[in-house]
Amino acid sequence: MGSAESGAFLLLRGRAAASERFEALIRRHVPDVCVVSDPERALSRCLREPPLVLAVDASDPAGAAAFCGRVRAQPGGDAVFLLAIAERDADLDGLLAAGASDFLLVGDDGAGARVAVARERAARDAASRQALAQTQARLVLAGRMASVGTLAAGVAHEINNPLAFVITNVDAALRRIGAMERRNGAPRSGPWARSHGDGRGPSSELSEVLSLLEDAREGAERVRLIVRDLHSFSRAEEDRRGPVDPRRVLDSCVHMAMNEIRHRARVVRSFQEVPPVEANEPRLAQVFLNLIVNAAQAIPEGLAAQNVIELSTRCDAAGWVVVEVRDTGAGIAPESLERIFEPFYTSKEEGEGLGLGLAICHAIVAALGGRIEVESRRGQGSTFRVVLPAATSAEARAAADAGSGASSGRRDGGGLAGTAPQAAPRQRVLIIDDEPLLTRAIAGTLEPRHETTATASARDALTRIRAGERYDAILCDLMMPDMTGMDFYASLAEHAPEQQRRVVFLTGGAFTERSKSFLQQVNARLLLKPFDAATLLSLVDEVVAAP
Missing domain, CATH: 3.40.50.2300 (Response regulator)
Structure with a gap:
């Protein structure tokens, strides 16, 4: 809260003879002061809309000390800057011990300067508290993400073990039943000797069992891909970088975000050939997943046929890799565009987000040597653009070798491949x-x-x-x-x-x-x-x- 805001300075006035002089002193130097005489009202106002400075009339030292103690005892009371205003012979040590942040003596030649110093100090304290709160929130979020990543990796591991023998056994059953069917003279077409729908070949009991196994194998393959994407996102290789294919990462993120997407929009891919980028794959996946989920949430449910989330990749004139996530959603207000990457800024309803997602995306992309940009108009959707340097030729070749x-x-x-010779x-x-x-x-x-x-x-x-x-x-x-x-x-x-x-x-x-x-x-x-x-x-x- 800035020092020029209305109510930034709150004075709890007492009823002693000196109280009028205290108020006059404050009003000379603080035009926007708000004066109250009821301690309960002051306490309520203080906790509901914390002022930059709460000045307490200490003409009744015991009452002032008790009030300071009450403020400090309330949730959030530690953040209030309490300024005790007193005569020269007041018990200043007692007031400070009760919780006063600083004091002001009436009759002091430098009283005006001390008021200004108090306001400046209170503003610095408020800014420090806000910065600390942001840091703590980031640490909490980082801890949560690390926990989620560890949990996801553990879940992926526990799924992969049984999934491995399910796939292996289904493959073995498919081979054996396929061999039996061939011996019985009922060959079929397709990658697993399958034809779909009404076009199936001559039916037999073995053919039906084979078809059921093929369906099971296809379902197991879908589970395998989901677990692979989850594991890719959750890997804890925080500092390791290497060549990463952004198209593959985008595809993985679409799979993970499909629950948010399916009832809102169609996904359109416009992928041009691009070289790998130099990145940490889990962190790049975090950026893309956040942008895709945001794009989906900008579109109302129930109009999937009318809306699109377009993912595109290309190279710009300088050889940098450009990844765009475009949606046909509600768009972003101009005043929000200026702050969209600020930590804790969010246009969502209270409780729907911390306002850290895009700030973290911006930090990750900047750390990778790239930049993130946004274009949007109200009612016409948004486009988020991530621009990253391409990996070196040697690294790109290594990535291509690994992929092959x-x-x-x-x-x-x-x-779904056949067995080797x-x-x-x-x-x-x-x-x-x-x-x-x-x-x-x-x-x-x-x-x-x-x-x-x-x-x-x-x-x-x-x-x-x-x-x-x-x-x-x-x-x-x-x-x-x-x-x-x-x-x-x-x-x-x-x-x-x-x-x-x-x-x-x-x-x-x-x-x-x-x-x-x-x-x-x-x-x-x-x-x-x-x-x-x-x-x-x-x-x-x-x-x-x-x-």
Whole structure:
């Protein structure tokens, strides 16, 4: 609250002979003073609309001290600047001890200057409190987001484990029933030998079962993509940057925001070819998700056919990557446009937002070396534009290699793909995972090609290797309760170092700081759960074929 506002200075006047002189002194130097004589009214006014300065007539020292104590005892009372006005012989120590922030002595030659100093100090205190409140709110929000991120990563991990054996088993059932159907002479078309709707081929009981499994597989794939997007958003790699494809991040954010979008607008993608940007993927996802959700919330429900949220990517003349989120919603008032990126500024109803979303987006984009802009007119929608520098050529090539699966071994298994071609002769594969349903599913997928040994304990696996057993591929869960995959890998260096290059780590994605550091240091393959049969078989064939 500024010092020139009406009621910024509130005086509680007493009834003693000196009270008139106190009021006259204040009015000479504070034209906008509001004077009340009732302590209850002053207290109510103070807490309802806090003044910049509350001046208390201390001609009755005991009453003034009691009033100061009451103010301080109220919720928010600590923020009130209390100025005690007294005669020269007043008990100033008692007033300050009761809660007065400062004092003013009537008859002091510098009284006018002290009033001005008091107002200035009160204004500084108010500004400091506001800045502190903003910082605290940011910290609370950051803590909440960190908690949500940790929870989301944990949920993703817990879903990925059962989803991995569901997908693996459904794939195995599809292969076997498909083979049975082919033997029965009823071939069908499609990626999983399926034709849809009324165009189905000759029906049989096996065909119907196969169709049901195909539907289940498609549903499992949708769950896999949702979990992948959730995990991408929640990863705690705060400071790590690298080449990121903004189109893929936009698609992930649309999936996450679809519950807000579906009843309000259609999503239109206008994606031109753009290079990767240098960014932290979870933080970039936070920016895009916020802009997409805001765009959806600017459009009323029930008019989805008439409204559009358009997502576009392009390069500008300087080679920067431009991402735009345009909506056909209500638009933003001109007076709000000037403050749209200010912390705690919001045009939403009370309780619907903290006003930090766009401020945080602005901070993230600025930290990435880019800028965020907005264009809007009332009743004609809004366009938010994020402009980011493109990644360097070397980084862009690395990102392209990672996306094509040509990286050092990280695989994101999934997709409705057929199985890989039949591999070379059967090899020995060791499966280590504390989830028995998953080990059974993996073994069932590999058994037609390879000889498998499964165990739920890395210690048991290490005992086998110490006893002289050797394997052509070792599929090992990264995080297990008794002995982790990291500890197992380290022990191999002592007992069978040649087996280390045969290890493929399996993970549902809940990376600890230790596991992230470990994976950065070792040259080992990584298979992300859930994975499909084709990805699993291809990776195992790659490992067993390696020298």
